[in-house]
């Protein structure tokens with residue numbers, strides 16, 4: 001069974017594909033050298049006692065992209081996390097894309113969103129275009 005999912009994929013994220021489908025907490029930085037890791041969110045990044053990164057500053061990311069099941073849910077999620085972007089869609093960068101895709105559900109994220117490894121891109125929209133088309 002294949003469901004359709006919606007994700008806002010930022011311009012500065014690695015290319016959208018199954019190899020790069022790892023997620024990290026909102027606002028944390030991915031390891032540019034290894035998409036399976038992100039910045040440690042539990043210590044300043046240099047604490048050898050830290051049980052998450054052991055002083056390396058990098059912790060394991062979770063498999064799958066954070067995403068939601070419908071355009072409405074994605075809009076509601078972005079209203080909570082990125083109010084500025086919803087209020088003024090023109091602040092989005094040209095590469096910030098809403099990606100509609102199919103894939104395999106592999107888990108749930110920190111805010112209970114879906115974590116999905118993509119198999120197929122169905123559609124891509126610029127953020128402003130997406131907001132305009134989702135307006136009630």
Ligand SMILES: [Zn+2]
Pocket residue numbers: 040041042043044045046047050051052053054055057
């Ligand atoms: Zn740490």
